[in-house]
């Protein structure tokens with residue numbers, strides 16, 4: 498049997514590899530502290546679960562959702578949430594659609610927009626989904642380096658005119674995975690100007706916009722005047738409300754981009770269990786997840802302060818679930834991750850898994866399944882301290 502050649506264009510899924518490694522080490526009896534995947538460990542807030550149960554008891558939710566782009570009550574809640582959260586008006590009938598989590602939309606926008614030879618501008622390091630789906634769809638990837646000295650913001654003036662002219666999509670993700678970088682409205686204004694000049698559709702991934710600390714408030718790219726001419730923004734309830742397993746998200750923005758994505762997806766899936774849509778609508782408009790954010794803040798401080806006391810030079814992120822830490826100069830990302838795993842039982846992700854500009858870093862997640870108020874993170878720091886690594 499010969500599988501499709503498009504699968505040969507991409508490496509194995511990063512987290513599949515990490516899961517295999519984790520299982521192997523756990524089978525050896527190691528007390529592993531898992532700082533790898535960003536998957537909220539706290540339960541979904543109870544009122545959302547209660548709403549799901551109530552909606553699941555209504556037989557109207559048991560059939561296919563045959564709406565145009567997603568359960569109307571849900572899309573109306575999305576529009577209301579955009580207005581409240583960003584002051585951005587969205588027409589739920591033409592500028593919004595339901596996604597099965599934001600990964601669904603981020604992957605499939607490539608299949609809706611990219612033909613053979615088309616270019617996607619992709620952040621490096623970055624969430625791998627943008628790149629692999631561009632490649633599978635037959636497109637080409639031009640990296641936009643995210644460098645620490647630029648605050649992990651791409652330098653638009655460094656994109657060659659040829660690449661800009663060939664680009665059909667530009668992916669942006671702020672607050673950023675894996676670097677924890679954040680974007681200003683000023684940068685977003687430059688992006689909209691650039692995208693209009695070169696006729697590029699911008700895909701803005703704001704999966705972490707409400708995982709924020711120290712009073713930081715993340716903007717939306719759609720807040721920029723005229724952004725709707727070129728921008729589709731994607732978000733989900735996964736990280737904001739501890740709902741990764743629920744698979745519920747949305748895309749909003751330019752109606753042509755929304756229509757294109759919806760045309761593709763209408764032929765791929767049959768939307769979500771409507772009871773989940775109803776519970777998600779309720780969550781967006783009625784629930785805050787402050788306790789979880791306070792817990793992440795405690796973990797972030799324990800980790801960053803602890804590592805910096807050991808002589809590391811780690812920035813405290815104001816958003817996202819990640820600490821992006823430089824490795825000592827004498828190690829590669831992979832070597833250092835291996836050292837932490839084998840000598841300290843601490844699982845982190847080597848930065849080069851997110852692209853060549855991730856080399857020299859490791860990503861540590863604040864979602865630690867068995868952590869109580871930072872105790873496992875403190876234990877991870879203690880174990881790392883006992884390695885007596887020279888930090889220069």
Ligand SMILES: Cc1ncc(COP(=O)(O)O)c(C=O)c1O
Nearest residue numbers: 598599600624674702704733735
């Ligand atoms: C940057 C980024 N975007 C999107 C997603 C996808 O999340 P979901 O599909 O659960 O919305 C993730 C998941 O880790 C992510 O890190």
